[in-house]
Amino acid sequence: xxxxxxxxxxxxxxxxxxxLVLLWMLVPIVWMVLASFKPGVAQLSSTxxxxxxxxxxxxxxLFTGGYLVKGLTLDAVTGE
Numbered sequence: 001x002x003x004x005x006x007x008x009x010x011x012x013x014x015x016x017x018x019x020l021v022l023l024w025m026l027v028p029i030v031w032m033v034l035a036s037f038k039p040g041v042a043q044l045s046s047t048x049x050x051x052x053x054x055x056x057x058x059x060x061x062l063f064t065g066g067y068l069v070k071g072l073t074l075d076a077v078t079g080e
Contacts, residue, residue, distance in 0.1 A: 035043055037054040062068050 036058055037056070038049065038052050039055050039057065042049045042052050
């Protein structure tokens with residue numbers, strides 16, 4: 001350990017930096033996925049709600065309300 005020129009320390013700092021970058025990139029994605037399972041009122045709360053009862057109401061509305069098919073059809077027709 002004494003004769004390695006601090007290589008272990010540099011590798012540790014690099015690993016910590018990679019972990020922080022990965023965390024920086026994944027937290028917003030996890031936050032959005034969790035928000036999609038919150039009831040509509042909890043999504044719009046001015047204070048964050050960390051404990052909530054998950055619901056599938058948004059996904060049921062997306063797939064049964066026809067919004068997905070209408071949106072994809074409009075996008076395919078107009079090309080926008």
